[in-house]
Amino acid sequence: MFYQLYELNHAALQPARAFADAMHALYSNPLNPFSGTVWGRSVTATAELFERSTRHYGKPEFGLHTTKVDWATVDVAERVVWSRPFCRLLNFHRDLPAGRRPDPKLLIVAPMSGHFATLLRGTVETMLPHADVYITDWTDARMVPAADGRFDFDDYVDYVIDMLHTLGPDTHVMAVCQPSVPVLVAAAVMEQRGDPLAPASMTLMGGPIDTRRSPTAVNVLAEEKGLEWFRDNAIMEVPWPAPGFGRKVYPGFLQLSGFMSMNLDRHMIAHKDFFMHLVKDDGDSAEKHREFYDEYLAVMDLTAEFYLQTVDSVFISHSLPKGEIRHRGKLVDPGAIRNVALFTVEGENDDISGLGQTQAAHDLCVNLPDSKRAHYMQPRVGHYGVFNGSRFRAEIAPRIMDFIASNRQDAAAAKPRLVRSRPS
Numbered sequence: 001m002f003y004q005l006y007e008l009n010h011a012a013l014q015p016a017r018a019f020a021d022a023m024h025a026l027y028s029n030p031l032n033p034f035s036g037t038v039w040g041r042s043v044t045a046t047a048e049l050f051e052r053s054t055r056h057y058g059k060p061e062f063g064l065h066t067t068k069v070d071w072a073t074v075d076v077a078e079r080v081v082w083s084r085p086f087c088r089l090l091n092f093h094r095d096l097p098a099g100r101r102p103d104p105k106l107l108i109v110a111p112m113s114g115h116f117a118t119l120l121r122g123t124v125e126t127m128l129p130h131a132d133v134y135i136t137d138w139t140d141a142r143m144v145p146a147a148d149g150r151f152d153f154d155d156y157v158d159y160v161i162d163m164l165h166t167l168g169p170d171t172h173v174m175a176v177c178q179p180s181v182p183v184l185v186a187a188a189v190m191e192q193r194g195d196p197l198a199p200a201s202m203t204l205m206g207g208p209i210d211t212r213r214s215p216t217a218v219n220v221l222a223e224e225k226g227l228e229w230f231r232d233n234a235i236m237e238v239p240w241p242a243p244g245f246g247r248k249v250y251p252g253f254l255q256l257s258g259f260m261s262m263n264l265d266r267h268m269i270a271h272k273d274f275f276m277h278l279v280k281d282d283g284d285s286a287e288k289h290r291e292f293y294d295e296y297l298a299v300m301d302l303t304a305e306f307y308l309q310t311v312d313s314v315f316i317s318h319s320l321p322k323g324e325i326r327h328r329g330k331l332v333d334p335g336a337i338r339n340v341a342l343f344t345v346e347g348e349n350d351d352i353s354g355l356g357q358t359q360a361a362h363d364l365c366v367n368l369p370d371s372k373r374a375h376y377m378q379p380r381v382g383h384y385g386v387f388n389g390s391r392f393r394a395e396i397a398p399r400i401m402d403f404i405a406s407n408r409q410d411a412a413a414a415k416p417r418l419v420r421s422r423p424s
Contacts, residue, residue, distance in 0.1 A: 003238065016050070060118040064076050064124060076094055077092075086139050086148075087136055089134055089166070091132070092124060092134075106404070108173075109135075109183055110179070111176055113255070114255035141302055142238045152303070154327055155306075160182060171199050172199055172201045177352070178310070184204065187199060200340070203400050203403065203404075208353050211314060212318055213357050216353070222315035238301065249303060252301050270289065313325060340372075341406075344375045347381040350383045351382060372407065
């Protein structure tokens with residue numbers, strides 16, 4: 001009943017939110033003589049803070065309409081090129097001159113871990129000038145009718161394989177955080193089958209390949225509690241009248257509570273500063289707060305079966321590094337990977353996926369030539385900085401594009417260049 005109580009509480013606060021909106025409109029109106037005073041700005045700040053703290057945040061937009069290619073600004077159009085009940089594949093189509101040599105196709109597999117794919121907006125924006133970018137746009141499980149069936153780890157792997165088949169040869173895949181495991185499994189399955197459409201390269205970023213290495217608080221919690229605890233305390237049914245009514249899910253608001261509790265003091269300070277920025281009429285700082293939390297507080301539900309399987313196989317049983325992970329009942333052998341080039345990226349201060357957890361992928365791909373593998377550790381960044389921010393743009397993204405360029409299937413004559421981490 002906890003999910004139902006959460007929704008009931010949100011509905012009960014609707015009149016208070018409406019009143020807060022009215023007060024905000026009244027005291028921010030320039031015709032109101034109090035609007036320019038400290039008192040007036042304090043009222044509007046209080047009203048906005050209350051409304052933002054109690055609302056449901058919808059799925060944000062990518063909002064990427066232009067990019068620069070070859071030093072020229074070109075239009076970007078977002079389009080759906082593949083669709084299933086639990087995911088759409090989006091392409092950011094660039095209006096490029098006819099006859100220009102095509103850029104590599106890059107499939108970015110966004111994490112299905114509570115936030116929408118728009119969390120990787122900065123990642124997409126950085127890669128757009130250099131690649132034909134596609135991204136997995138996962139669907140909020142509460143919006144998928146129960147009649148559309150279940151979605152588990154095997155389905156996730158099948159989705160990735162199907163997308164790679166849709167995109168065709170010379171596709172490069174980038175997995176950010178959680179998808180590193182299913183993407184590695186998908187590559188192994190395709191190589192075991194001799195699939196000619198296996199990706200040309202895969203870049204795994206801050207992913208939990210082997211959580212026994214440098215375990216973080218997230219890893220320790222999973223091992224201490226055990227699977228039954230998560231089944232009993234984290235799985236709930238979607239309440240009416242959501243389209244997914246009756247579906248068992250891991251609610252996004254529960255995941256968000258876990259995220260925020262890890263750094264609760266920082267979030268409280270951020271909201272206090274937001275209030276003061278509004279009172280001081282510091283519009284730029286207030287807008288930065290809105291932009292960040294509009295994204296951070298927008299969360300989605302995960303299907304119960306996928307969530308529990310991930311907790312069990314990745315964080316408790318360590319099935320992949322132990323060589324025990326299966327796909328559709330068949331044992332998966334990462335040693336079958338001989339052609340898919342592997343690049344792993346980690347952050348020095350990552351508190352979600354500890355150092356060495358992603359690099360462990362190299363120990364599993366034992367038959368991959370040295371010319372097709374590389375690892376990079378980015379100093380002075382945490383988990384988020386592995387795929388976004390100034391250091392990602394300046395130091396990580398160029399290495400990824402260099403690795404992709406060295407492993408393009410239509411440029412086999414190019415000499416591969418290893419990317420090594422700089423001395424700390």
